Amino acid sequence: MAFFVGLPTSAEDFYAMGTEKLLDYLKDTARVNAVIIAARTFHGEAGYETHDKYFAGTKLRDTPSALKQSGFDILAEITDRAHERGMKVYSHFLSYDFAVPAADSETNITLDENGWEVLPNAKLLNLSQVLEIDCFGRKGMRPCLNNPDYRQYHLSVVEDQLRSYAIDGINFNIERYGPISNVLNGNGGSAHGRKPLAATCFCPHCLESAHKRGIDLNRAKLGFLALLEFSERSWQAALKDGNPMAAPGTPLCANRDTSAPPDGYFIEFMRILGRYPEIAAWNQMWHDNMLSLLAEVHGTAKAVSPGRKVGFHVWHPRDYSPMERAMYNMRDMRRFCDWIKPKMDHTCGGYRYYQNIKRIHQSLFYDRTLQQAASVMNAIFDWDVADYERLPENGLGLDYLEKDTKAYIADVFGEVPIYPGIGLDMPSGPAGSMHRPCEPEYVRDGLLTIAKAGAQGTVLSRGFGEMQRKNLAMAGKTIDEINSMLCVGEKYDS
Numbered sequence: 291m292a293f294f295v296g297l298p299t300s301a302e303d304f305y306a307m308g309t310e311k312l313l314d315y316l317k318d319t320a321r322v323n324a325v326i327i328a329a330r331t332f333h334g335e336a337g338y339e340t341h342d343k344y345f346a347g348t349k350l351r352d353t354p355s356a357l358k359q360s361g362f363d364i365l366a367e368i369t370d371r372a373h374e375r376g377m378k379v380y381s382h383f384l385s386y387d388f389a390v391p392a393a394d395s396e397t398n399i400t401l402d403e404n405g406w407e408v409l410p411n412a413k414l415l416n417l418s419q420v421l422e423i424d425c426f427g428r429k430g431m432r433p434c435l436n437n438p439d440y441r442q443y444h445l446s447v448v449e450d451q452l453r454s455y456a457i458d459g460i461n462f463n464i465e466r467y468g469p470i471s472n473v474l475n476g477n478g479g480s481a482h483g484r485k486p487l488a489a490t491c492f493c494p495h496c497l498e499s500a501h502k503r504g505i506d507l508n509r510a511k512l513g514f515l516a517l518l519e520f521s522e523r524s525w526q527a528a529l530k531d532g533n534p535m536a537a538p539g540t541p542l543c544a545n546r547d548t549s550a551p552p553d554g555y556f557i558e559f560m561r562i563l564g565r566y567p568e569i570a571a572w573n574q575m576w577h578d579n580m581l582s583l584l585a586e587v588h589g590t591a592k593a594v595s596p597g598r599k600v601g602f603h604v605w606h607p608r609d610y611s612p613m614e615r616a617m618y619n620m621r622d623m624r625r626f627c628d629w630i631k632p633k634m635d636h637t638c639g640g641y642r643y644y645q646n647i648k649r650i651h652q653s654l655f656y657d658r659t660l661q662q663a664a665s666v667m668n669a670i671f672d673w674d675v676a677d678y679e680r681l682p683e684n685g686l687g688l689d690y691l692e693k694d695t696k697a698y699i700a701d702v703f704g705e706v707p708i709y710p711g712i713g714l715d716m717p718s719g720p721a722g723s724m725h726r727p728c729e730p731e732y733v734r735d736g737l738l739t740i741a742k743a744g745a746q747g748t749v750l751s752r753g754f755g756e757m758q759r760k761n762l763a764m765a766g767k768t769i770d771e772i773n774s775m776l777c778v779g780e781k782y783d784s
């Protein structure tokens with residue numbers, strides 16, 4: 291079996307380079323055998339023909355993209371041509387529904403006057419009807435994953451794409467923090483700053499879900515308010531200190547005391563969890579409901595066409611945030627996916643982990659040193675990070691790739707293929723900057739490390755548009771090497 295080599299692309303990539311030319315390039319140079327195409331953008335634009343008959347159960351609709359309106363239907367354009375070349379086509383469904391404050395942006399997105407990303411799914415029509423409600427009763431910036439309409443929308447998109455096009459399946463992706471992380475560490479995917487957020491979601495659908503689980507709703511709300519007050523205490527202290535990791539904003543709670551709790555921040559956090567165990571139960575409920583949507587997506591795809599596949603992307607914070615890592619487990623996910631793609635991307639991972647250490651230092655260890663917080667985190671993950679300060683330029687390293695690839699494989703009992711993402715030229719700093727420029731030998735070392743650890747493939751990440759040709763060429767060369775060893779059944783020894 292050849293090594294699975296996925297690569298995410300966009301309609302714009304194919305339009306700019308020419309479909310045949312780009313497919314040939316991906317196949318011949320980088321040995322790509324699975325094109326992962328963003329047929330629907332994360333802003334709610336469809337680059338393919340949608341059909342109303344599949345959307346009877348939801349008010350939500352994508353807006354046709356500019357390219358689609360000009361007659362360029364990306365799924366029609368590439369599917370047969372990819373198949374002629376022996377390549378699979380997976381439609382990438384990125385349910386990218388978190389908002390990002392100004393200081394967090396890794397991309398040049400548009401921000402409003404409060405520093406929030408202009409509604410990320412602004413092109414998704416009727417979005418306002420499915421938004422989350424926070425613990426103060428305010429509508430949130432993101433759709434609620436428990437809202438039946440929003441859930442059905444995902445299933446309708448999947449059914450429509452699979453019935454209307456001969457694609458080989460769906461690459462599904464949700465990138466959102468759970469409520470505890472949002473309250474403790476604030477918004478965003480990589481979060482260059484920290485501003486605690488109010489917990490979500492307290493809409494009628496989430497309240498019903500909590501009720502069914504036997505979670506006391508009032509105590510959950512009181513618990514999250516206590517947690518927010520706790521979180522704002524260290525954030526206000528950090529603002530006072532001029533700590534650059536504290537993003538500006540107005541506190542939501544009444545507390546203005548910025549002194550450290552007598553037994554320290556971490557012990558105070560444990561006390562709040564002990565007093566309000568409903569917080570942890572609510573956090574897990576949030577995750578389980580997301581997981582049940584993944585299960586429904588998989589079930590829908592199999593009902594339409596059992597032979598087609600659904601893979602799940604697992605985002606980066608699942609690896610380097612203790613709260614997210616504890617919430618997710620692959621043993622559950624393995625029941626309803628055909629592969630799992632952990633994000634990994636070790637080169638930019640160093641910067642992201644470094645930033646996350648600073649956020650967790652500020653939320654749980656602000657009365658301790660950064661180095662102490664880094665040591666705790668390294669101990670939790672068992673990563674060999676000798677020099678915390680040099681993480682952005684060093685990256686997360688091969689130790690991380692090896693240990694976590696093995697952990698993912700062990701967690702699914704080897705029953706589901708694991709395709710770790712290896713980043714090519716992903717930004718490792720704010721607004722596209724690079725603390726660690728990607729070089730061909732990093733790509734080669736990364737690919738060989740995951741193959742030796744037992745991965746059955748990779749997704750070269752995160753998009754063709756930002757990849758340098760020299761790195762794609764090295765990926766192809768290394769994959770040839772891996773395939774030739776797989777061919778003779780040779781075992782990798784480190």
Ligand SMILES: [Zn+2]
Nearest residue numbers: 434491493496
């Ligand atoms: Zn809700």
